Amino acid sequence: MSSPRWRWPSATVAAAVLVVAGSCAALFMTNPTRDDYQDFAGETLVNLATKEVCERQTLPMVLQLWISDCPRLIADQEPALALLADQFTRRWNLGLASVYVTTVGGQNLLPALRLPRYSVTSLGLAGQFWVLNAHSDAGKLE
Numbered sequence: 223m224s225s226p227r228w229r230w231p232s233a234t235v236a237a238a239v240l241v242v243a244g245s246c247a248a249l250f251m252t253n254p255t256r257d258d259y260q261d262f263a264g265e266t267l268v269n270l271a272t273k274e275v276c277e278r279q280t281l282p283m284v285l286q287l288w289i290s291d292c293p294r295l296i297a298d299q300e301p302a303l304a305l306l307a308d309q310f311t312r313r314w315n316l317g318l319a320s321v322y323v324t325t326v327g328g329q330n331l332l333p334a335l336r337l338p339r340y341s342v343t344s345l346g347l348a349g350q351f352w353v354l355n356a357h358s359d360a361g362k363l364e
Contacts, residue, residue: 249318254346256313259322262351263311264304266342267326271296271303274338274358319347327358 254262276292289295311324321343328339343355 246318249348252349253315253318253320254349254351256308256311258349259311259313259320259344259346259351260304260308262344263307263322263324263342264300266344266353266356267303267307267324267340268297268300270340270342270356270358271338274340319345321345322351 272293275296306326307324310326311322314321322345323341323343325339325341327337338358340358341356342353345352345354
């Protein structure tokens with residue numbers, strides 16, 4: 223009885239292996255950094271805060287009268303919000319991609335005013351970010 227001979231893999235299999243290896247290498251090289259996420263988180267928090275605070279008008283009437291351009295006021299805080307988000311972010315680096323969970327807010331701004339709490343779960347893959355889950359609980363005026 224003769225033993226089976228070893229054969230070179232077909233060109234299709236070799237090409238598939240090269241494509242998968244190349245794709246994995248590309249994903250590894252383009253896995254977004256924490257600094258990239260910080261920029262993304264700043265933009266995302268500005269959007270969430272603008273919707274929550276300005277569009278839903280959750281501010282007390284006195285503050286609404288005092289603040290003439292609420293969206294611009296929040297947009298001007300983007301660098302500070304990005305730094306804040308970085309402090310409250312957990313990152314799971316999976317090599318080819320990263321999962322980021324950021325939870326900020328919920329603190330008392332004034333004795334009767336609590337800031338909204340925002341929680342955002344994002345996937346960083348191939349140099350891009352996708353929000354998987356975002357929610358907030360409304361701030362309270364007690």
